[in-house]
Amino acid sequence: MSEKTLLPNPTRRFLPMWNHVKGKRSAVTCALKCNNACLEPDANCSNNSYFKDILESTISRRAALGVTAGAAIVIGTEGLSPQSAEAASQNPNSWGRGTSGAHFNFKPIAPVSSDVDEFTVPKGFKWEPVIRWGDPLFSHAPAFDPYHQTEEAQALQFGYNNDYLAIIPDTHNPLHGVLVCNHEYINEQAMYPADLFSVDPYAIARISMMAQGLSVVELTRKKVGSPWTYVVDGARNRRITTDTPFTLVGPAAGSDLLKTVDDPTGTVVLGTNNNCSGGYTPWGTVLSGEENFDSYFVGQNTERFKRYTIKNQRSPHGWEEVDPRFNTNNPGYENEAHRFGYIVELDPQNPTAAPRKHTALGRFKHEGANIHVDPVTGRVAAYMGDDARFEYIYKFVSRDRYIEGNKAHNMTLLENGSLYVAVFTGNSEAEIDGNGTVPADGNYDGAGRWVQLTDGNRSLVPGMSIEEVLVFTRQAADLMGATKMDRPEDVEPSPITGKIYAALTNNNQRGVSGSAAADEANPRNNNRSGHVIEMIEDGNDVEATSFTWNLLLLCGDPQGDEPVYFSGFDPAKVSPISCPDNVAFDSKGNLWISTDGAPDKIQKNDGLFRVGLDGTNRGNVEQFLSVPIEAETCGPVIADHENMVYVAVQHPGEDGSFDQPHSYFPDYVPSGNRGKKSTVARHHGTVALPRPSIVQVYKHG
Template sequence: MAEHVRGKRSAVTCLLKCGNACAEPVANSSGNGYFRDVAQTALSRRAALGIGAAAAVVVGGAEAARGGPGGGPAGPPDGVGVPFSFGAIDPVPSDVDELTVPGGWAWEPIVRWGDPLFPGAPALDPEHQTAEAQAQQFGYNNDFLAILPDGPGALTGLLVCNHEYTNEEVMFPAAQWSTRGRELRRAAMAAHGMSVVELVREEAGGPWSYVVGGARNRRIHLDTPFRLSGPAAGSELLRTEEDPAGTTVLGTLNNCSGGVTPWGTVLSGEENVNSYFVGSPTEEEKRFEITASPTAHGWESVQRRWNLGLEGCRNEANRFGWIVEVDPQDPTSTPVKRTALGRFKHEGANVRVDPATGRVVAYMGDDSRFEYLYKFVSRDAYREGDAAHNRTLLDHGDLFVAKFAGNSPAGEIDGEGGLPSDGAFDGTGEWIPLTRDGASAVPGMSIDQVLVNTRAAGDAVGATAMDRPEDVEPSPVSGLVYVALTNNTDRGAKDRNLSEELPADEANPRTKNRDGHVLELSERGGSAVAERFDWSILLVCGDPAEDSSAYFAGFDPARVSPISCPDNLAFDSTGRLWISTDGAPSNIGYNDGLFRVGLEGGERGRVEQFLSVPVEAETCGPVVHDAENMVYVAVQHPGEDGSHAAPSSFFPDYVPERATPAPGQVRGPRPAVVQVYRP
């Protein structure tokens, strides 16, 4: 992975999280979507200059004064409500094992890997961990996060979290693999999935504590039954020897981002599920990036279903890669995999209700190089208060994939990231139907083929290949839709799986795109169910001190926080965009962080860093409750490059070298959900 990794991103993360995806040939060999539409003029939105700064404090280590970019005071944007204020912190070098927050703010974990969730559950003991213990504890590598108070200002609530993948070398002693290898793999399997945890606090706006034995506490893992629903349920493509009906799946895995529906359920995206399966892949499985190589996690040695070459297991991989829906209020409910939303490497799904029709729309990205952007439009309308009806909305409707067109001359998109003459990367787009009225809209493919092999369906209709579309979030204030495109180092490079270079285009304007960018989509007529849209690039990410192509919607690049590899998106109540990163500014090597971005008036394009996570960690699942001055993040894979015997991070317990850990603490790193608040 050495030639693919730069900055602070760990090659270990690449192996365990996605199976070294960017070292493999590009799975999309269709040649789709490299448009060269030409127009003479384009609309662009430019913003006036702005600035913000103050002191910051490092929590978990020594205090230090940190001046924000520019050195001036924060101020509200034009025409938008006043947000909470903070002093933007400076980027933190990637060897710093601290969680850094602005001055006047504090942080503490809510729940960590291995914390017991149920009465009688043991505290984490990595030296003696078992699958049975892990199934009663908070899982590993928390990603998507929802904080759901039981009402405005309530003192009780729920935390819902995904557990994406495991790093067994950090979790367990190396010497145990020779004698307890099977049990350690079973424990790692139990650390995947999701957690639902009850919360309590003493006052509104104060920090939360989690409740051991909360009535709604739940662990969802690889032994949890899931119901398959929607048009592909029962398809021959989903049947196995263990489930000849093709309607019940055990477990969910590699869950990345997600969303909360208007009817109170949680959506979770199954992402890099290919890296758990082994077997001589079919052409459809190759398109899904399944290989014949032994897996990094080795589950095929524990359960036969992970080996696709064994009798009766061929379709097991088809049963993962879906959007999962969970009712967090009912721990006895059966989670559902919604096949109508298609199968690909889901980053997540975020739902909005179209105000004119009441139909619900789910936006989704497929997080791989040169993959596609999707949306689902329900057949039926949302009914306020009708939970039973609303939980059927994601089973019936139309699935679309995006095709982008730029409006600048081809010669102005040179791959270097320079703005075209009209002053913006922008254009138009269309949503191409893959399913329509319960039937396939792709010639030559049945509806279950479209939904199980959705990437191939996108290939067939000429969708635009994008630079790793991850989180897709509609703004609850403006209705505009924002797309995080994390990076794509193969853009413009000759890939061994393709006969030609994959050039830059106006929606993906940089070759060797290591820093990523953020798109802004406006559905035509303001209708979420529209089949046309306009788009522009809000941010071309990077460190402007090192990269002249970095662009911040016209905001002065000398007066922003550098940002790279946008991953998860969120909004505060005033409509500002929050971005968590996975890769940090790759030219220099900073720790990942959470950033606020103005979208209106003189604040448009202003990027301010709010926090920085510890060494080798990724910032995930941001939640911003600005009315309470509360921000939440999931800190994933801290100390990824270390080992159990030689940890490279000590987050979040920070036990001194010679001290005895307190009950429930460990000396090495633990992924954790963190709350940041004003004490």
């Protein structure tokens, strides 16, 4: 490895996306997070029909099973506080379903300009970090010293670029709990002093391998609703990194497609990378999605590798120069990349248990997975998005049923079942011209069906074995005619209604010559600001193979040049919102959306927004907070019954460097530099760097 193999700095104008990104999105983020995916030819070259003929009527499986409301199963939770148990049993990122007397009122903030380095909250609220990159989890870990970082130190410290977040109060004592989050990717130029690149460039790769993965950290607080403090040496504290052993489970485990020279059994994988969003299960575990794993591998010139955008060239971070398994051309490692791209499950209450990778849920660029337990049948569904343009929305349904209090059994539910992919049909398809004009019936809506890919250990895809379907899931979905969507990210069911909400972040290639045309579920050409789709399964049955759908939001700035739609709510009264990414729910059933990017006409910092779903408030978007310059809002947790909100602030000051930071979040020293790009500042003897952090927001006064 040499200095030239790493991202050039500070001449970022040589980055591939430099002249292509518009608005807030950074060319640095494009290079480091997703390997400039927007410049690549579409990985999905299938000729799928985006909308099939009007669906044939389907008989509900519930009726076929003879299951009635009288056979309802009582759904419980394990490892949750009493306040959050009911909501979490239905939705892991929600708190206190319909809590009596809960009030969470705020005056929406105004959008904050994208050159402002501030974390902004409404009047009457305060914010403070819970934990920051580099904070030690153990007393034998050194304090964070940006000039003297080591692999050993980072493996004991909080990782970089936190994304998905879970805050889990203990069942019997809500003043104690545990925090779990993902660490998606790293930015070498922002993290390390320039001389380290020439003194020991190999150290950069090894430290970076320890900065990714997941963190589990114990928390404590003085009273419910007050800020948390993280606990050094907490009994459950844990760092999971690129070196942590994972167990492969499900039908593809042990397949020849997953064996390597280091693991001839095909059942043990070292590490997890580029983990994006996730979900919290009713049995008390955390799910984490391996997303842009292709960024870490050198691939082979085959269609299977190309469909996952794994290139036969040096990877953006150059890890293959430190660890041979990241180059699939090396003998014995041909299958290493096939061992990434899964939903990972971690038990935060057991710091010695090996986390698992679930092959039954398929392999693709998982944004995350969110669980819904059917209150009638007890079967479990996991809803998932493949975060790339023109990719698909998936559902997994368990073979077995949830059993309250039986954690060992419930932790096997995602190992056996059926995997489905979504097909959408529009009611007004002939009216869709890509200009975003609302159809004559006043709605973007239609019907859909879940096309089954697997049935337990059996493939339902012609010409593909069960192992091939689960390792090359994109190709299987291609063959079954799935609907190409505009970057499906978080897909999450409401804990109150069971309706499913999918965030579709954007797709500037929609309608471009040679790419898929607009359709009613993706109605806008050059879809820069994204949209949110609502899905209602037949009878709210997780096993249903048919559903109806409608668009909740066609995002953007009502004062901009993109057509927008807010379910009939007056566009003049909403907060501008762009590029929906993660979703969550509050105790009243409102949807909350965190954003990632803004087009050139908006030029505002990312934020967190509340959206009404019912009655005259449906489509009303209100901005709650704004994150600092060049940052992304991730992992929202809405504890409105406690007057608390939590977010993960990722890549603040992304375009800066170690020597010339663009942000001082979350420390903001000296105070005179707030809101400005400025030269390096000194604080307590160390350089003031932007540090990705978990932030808690609470009512004050």
